Amino acid sequence: MVTVIFLFSICYATFFTFGLCDAVPLSEIQALTSFKLRLHDPLGALDGWDASTPSAPCDWRGIVCYDNRVRELRLPRLQLSGTISDQLANLSQLRKLSLHSNNLNGSIPPSLSECSLLRAVYLQYNSLSGGLPPSIVNLTNLQVLNVAYNLFSGKIHGDISHSLRYFDISSNAISGEIPANFSIESQLQLINLSYNKFSGEVPASIGQLQKLEYLWLDSNQLYGTLPSAIANCSSLIHLSAEDNALRGLIPATIGSIPKLEVLSLSQNELSGSVPASIFCDVLGNFSSVRMVQLGFNAFTGIAKPPNGAALVFWRS
Ligand SMILES: *[C@@H]1O[C@H](CO)[C@@H](O)[C@H](O)[C@H]1NC(C)=O
Ligand SMILES: *[C@@H]1O[C@H](CO)[C@@H](O)[C@H](O)[C@H]1NC(C)=O
Ligand SMILES: *[C@@H]1O[C@H](CO)[C@@H](O)[C@H](O)[C@H]1NC(C)=O
Ligand SMILES: *[C@@H]1O[C@H](CO)[C@@H](O)[C@H](O)[C@H]1NC(C)=O
Numbered sequence: 001m002v003t004v005i006f007l008f009s010i011c012y013a014t015f016f017t018f019g020l021c022d023a024v025p026l027s028e029i030q031a032l033t034s035f036k037l038r039l040h041d042p043l044g045a046l047d048g049w050d051a052s053t054p055s056a057p058c059d060w061r062g063i064v065c066y067d068n069r070v071r072e073l074r075l076p077r078l079q080l081s082g083t084i085s086d087q088l089a090n091l092s093q094l095r096k097l098s099l100h101s102n103n104l105n106g107s108i109p110p111s112l113s114e115c116s117l118l119r120a121v122y123l124q125y126n127s128l129s130g131g132l133p134p135s136i137v138n139l140t141n142l143q144v145l146n147v148a149y150n151l152f153s154g155k156i157h158g159d160i161s162h163s164l165r166y167f168d169i170s171s172n173a174i175s176g177e178i179p180a181n182f183s184i185e186s187q188l189q190l191i192n193l194s195y196n197k198f199s200g201e202v203p204a205s206i207g208q209l210q211k212l213e214y215l216w217l218d219s220n221q222l223y224g225t226l227p228s229a230i231a232n233c234s235s236l237i238h239l240s241a242e243d244n245a246l247r248g249l250i251p252a253t254i255g256s257i258p259k260l261e262v263l264s265l266s267q268n269e270l271s272g273s274v275p276a277s278i279f280c281d282v283l284g285n286f287s288s289v290r291m292v293q294l295g296f297n298a299f300t301g302i303a304k305p306p307n308g309a310a311l312v313f314w315r316s
């Protein structure tokens with residue numbers, strides 16, 4: 001009985017204007033209408049976005065509803081230009097926002113973090129600029145953040161959500177250091193920071209990331225030595241940091257990463273001997289590594305394999 005009264009009062013409070021409990025709240029329709037008003041839509045993709053359609057906005061192009069709330073907003077590849085309205089914050093049940101491969105400009109409205117259930121944000125291939133709002137990078141439920149190929153700048157402030165699995169911010173102009181406080185609880189499987197302006201050293205805390213499979217750090221301004229703790233990333237398949245200013249030795253521990261397939265460290269200032277452990281283990285067995293790119297460094301040679309066996313550089 002208590003439950004029934006409680007539900008009734010929520011419906012009543014939210015929808016009393018219509019006397020309905022099975023329609024999308026007017027605030028969500030208004031939020032989408034304001035979103036549309038900020039856009040230029042040369043293909044007329046949003047022409048059918050009409051508040052008087054039978055089940056607006058759930059029958060609009062790009063909208064997915066669940067339980068009469070907007071769950072997904074998906075409008076990729078439609079030549080949309082203009083800015084992302086901060087009114088999207090009113091879509092409080094939004095799980096997925098996909099606006100990639102358009103011509104959007106302006107910044108990501110920080111108010112979007114009010115959509116606290118957001119799991120996936122796809123904004124790659126636009127002309128968005130400004131900083132990445134810390135409140136969004138730290139959204140509790142966020143699993144995918146792809147903002148690659150935009151014009152984002154500034155530093156990464158604050159924490160990275162522990163739920164994040166896929167973090168692609170490549171091909172922007174983001175600067176500062178790589179965040180140094182990765183934790184063992186992190187779910188990160190892919191980190192792509194390539195083609196930015198990151199500087200400083202690769203933090204040893206990256207060794208905390210037990211689920212990390214892909215680490216792309218190419219074309220930044222990273223310096224210092226690669227931390228040997230990176231070998232602690234037991235799931236790592238791909239490690240690339242080409243075109244930086246890394247110095248010193250390649251940590252021999254890299255050879256002990258069980259599933260590593262690609263190691264790309266060309267165009268740095270690495271020196272000393274390339275550890276043979278990258279290619280084979282103490283028994284002379286091949287490692288899992290399929291591709292090694294080490295050109296344009298200052299290596300003096302390749303260390304003798306642990307068992308004195310001949311080294312084979314390429315194999316498929
Ligand atoms: C969105 O919510 C804010 C308050 O959080 C309110 O001021 C604004 O009018 C709402 N916008 C729409 C379109 O409902
Ligand atoms: C977005 O692009 C339009 C058209 O080029 C331009 O007029 C506007 O100033 C830009 N807005 C922002 C916030 O960059
Ligand atoms: C992690 O580092 C960032 C700066 O890179 C800082 O803003 C944040 O508070 C740190 N978080 C923790 C839990 O230490
Ligand atoms: C990030 O989110 C976590 C969990 O919601 C919170 O404990 C932490 O204080 C937040 N960090 C920042 C820098 O806002």
Ligand SMILES: *[C@@H]1O[C@H](CO)[C@@H](O)[C@H](O)[C@H]1NC(C)=O
Pocket residue numbers: 148149168170171192193194195214216
């Ligand atoms: C990482 O980013 C670079 C540059 O944007 C891109 O070429 C590469 O394909 C990305 N890697 C993955 C796994 O997405």
Ligand SMILES: *[C@@H]1O[C@H](CO)[C@@H](O)[C@H](O)[C@H]1NC(C)=O
Pocket residue numbers: 184204205206207208209210229232
């Ligand atoms: C290596 O991984 C273990 C968990 O397997 C973790 O407890 C430890 O802190 C990690 N060490 C470094 C240097 O990241």
Ligand SMILES: *[C@@H]1O[C@H](CO)[C@@H](O)[C@H](O)[C@H]1NC(C)=O
Pocket residue numbers: 283285
């Ligand atoms: C390594 O090689 C030895 C002998 O060449 C073989 O007996 C052993 O099974 C191999 N180990 C692995 C993990 O492949």
